[in-house]
Amino acid sequence: MAQAVAWELVRQAAAGQADARRALVEATLDDLWALAMRLVRRQDEAETIVQETYARAFAALGGLTPAGRFEGFLARVATNLVLERWRRRRPTADVSEVDAASSDAEPWQTAADKEEHGRLLAAAWQAIQDLSPEPRAAMLLFYAQEQSCRQVAEVMDVPVGTVKTWLHRARNQVRQDAERILHGSGAAQP
Amino acid sequence: MKTPCDRIGEWLDDETRPPIAADLAAHAPGCDACRNPVALERALREGLRDVAAPDAARRAALVNGILRASSAAPPASGRRGRTVFWSWAAIAAAAAIILAAVLAWPQVPRNPISPTEVFGDFLGPLVMLVPPAPQEDAATAPPAPSAEVLTADDVFGVFWSDFEGPLAVALGAMEAPRVAAGIPAAAAVGPTKEE
Numbered sequence: 001m002a003q004a005v006a007w008e009l010v011r012q013a014a015a016g017q018a019d020a021r022r023a024l025v026e027a028t029l030d031d032l033w034a035l036a037m038r039l040v041r042r043q044d045e046a047e048t049i050v051q052e053t054y055a056r057a058f059a060a061l062g063g064l065t066p067a068g069r070f071e072g073f074l075a076r077v078a079t080n081l082v083l084e085r086w087r088r089r090r091p092t093a094d095v096s097e098v099d100a101a102s103s104d105a106e107p108w109q110t111a112a113d114k115e116e117h118g119r120l121l122a123a124a125w126q127a128i129q130d131l132s133p134e135p136r137a138a139m140l141l142f143y144a145q146e147q148s149c150r151q152v153a154e155v156m157d158v159p160v161g162t163v164k165t166w167l168h169r170a171r172n173q174v175r176q177d178a179e180r181i182l183h184g185s186g187a188a189q190p
Numbered sequence: 191m192k193t194p195c196d197r198i199g200e201w202l203d204d205e206t207r208p209p210i211a212a213d214l215a216a217h218a219p220g221c222d223a224c225r226n227p228v229a230l231e232r233a234l235r236e237g238l239r240d241v242a243a244p245d246a247a248r249r250a251a252l253v254n255g256i257l258r259a260s261s262a263a264p265p266a267s268g269r270r271g272r273t274v275f276w277s278w279a280a281i282a283a284a285a286a287i288i289l290a291a292v293l294a295w296p297q298v299p300r301n302p303i304s305p306t307e308v309f310g311d312f313l314g315p316l317v318m319l320v321p322p323a324p325q326e327d328a329a330t331a332p333p334a335p336s337a338e339v340l341t342a343d344d345v346f347g348v349f350w351s352d353f354e355g356p357l358a359v360a361l362g363a364m365e366a367p368r369v370a371a372g373i374p375a376a377a378a379v380g381p382t383k384e385e
């Protein structure tokens with residue numbers, strides 16, 4: 001994770017200084033891109049999310065109070081944007097992008113292990129896309145973004161207990177759906 | 191003492207300490223109840239984490255696009271100030287249009303029409319509650335009000351006179367106490383209002 005952005009830089013960007021804005025984008029873009037990609041799994045959609053996030057953030061810079069991390073503010077804006085899009089329509093991420101991104105992440109003992117893992121992950125991703133927007137976002141922030149329940153609660157502006165409830169229900173739902181998908185396709189259970 | 195199976199939920203929420211998590215990870219493969227949840231958990235934790243970063247050219251284009259859009263947009267505070275100004279300007283313009291329309295509206299001559307001319311038939315039961323004015327000397331009496339005052343007999347007298355047969359008999363029986371008290375029968379009282 002990149003070093004925290006100084007609020008002085010944010011203040012200069014709010015004043016309209018072009019070099020400060022560039023520095024702010026350069027310092028936060030990679031994390032924001034990763035967050036958007038973990039949520040939507042499509043490069044074109046992630047790009048749109050990132051652009052809209054900065055547009056909203058720059059419009060609100062003047063009213064920001066220097067508390068907490070600026071990156072947390074950006075994450076909240078991006079997550080809300082993704083939630084708005086999900087509420088309008090079902091996500092369209094390609095399962096192959098999930099599978100491809102994770103292929104080299106883990107040193108697999110055997111090829112069969114890797115194949116089994118890939119099947120399970122693809123089924124899980126398919127099941128995740130059927131979740132309602134808020135539990136889906138909580139699940140992806142928790143697993144993909146590796147945030148704690150408390151951090152997810154802060155980003156989504158809900159109590160920690162709500163996040164735990166969402167995660168519990170989402171896990172059960174994804175487990176059932178993934179098993180159904182795997183059984184339906186004739187794949188062997190792990 | 192909780193068994194490893196009991197701790198699965200805590201492990202899934204990432205609330206267990208690392209040694210316990212290691213125990214659970216070792217326990218899960220041999221446990222029918224824990225195997226599938228832990229396999230899914232592992233797949234989610236390890237599979238969703240990694241995403242492809244944009245290549246350098248795409249990243250540079252993205253940065254430039256963001257900065258171009260932000261420079262095209264006015265600063266946040268200025269935009270807010272202008273928004274507030276135009277909001278008030280729109281409200282003031284709307285108020286001016288409404289005021290001008292009211293002032294320019296042609297004045298329709300108004301003929302004084304008494305309410306009873308319009309609503310007399312409907313307001314009878316209500317107007318009857320107003321007691322009739324006491325008789326005064328014509329010289330000292332104030333000018334007669336333009337509105338006509340109806341009494342109860344005006345309303346019910348005419349109403350009752352329209353009934354015949356058994357109902358009229360029943361109504362007549364109801365009239366008996368009035369007659370005994372020296373009050374003229376309703377049916378015999380004609381309308382007092384001027385024709």
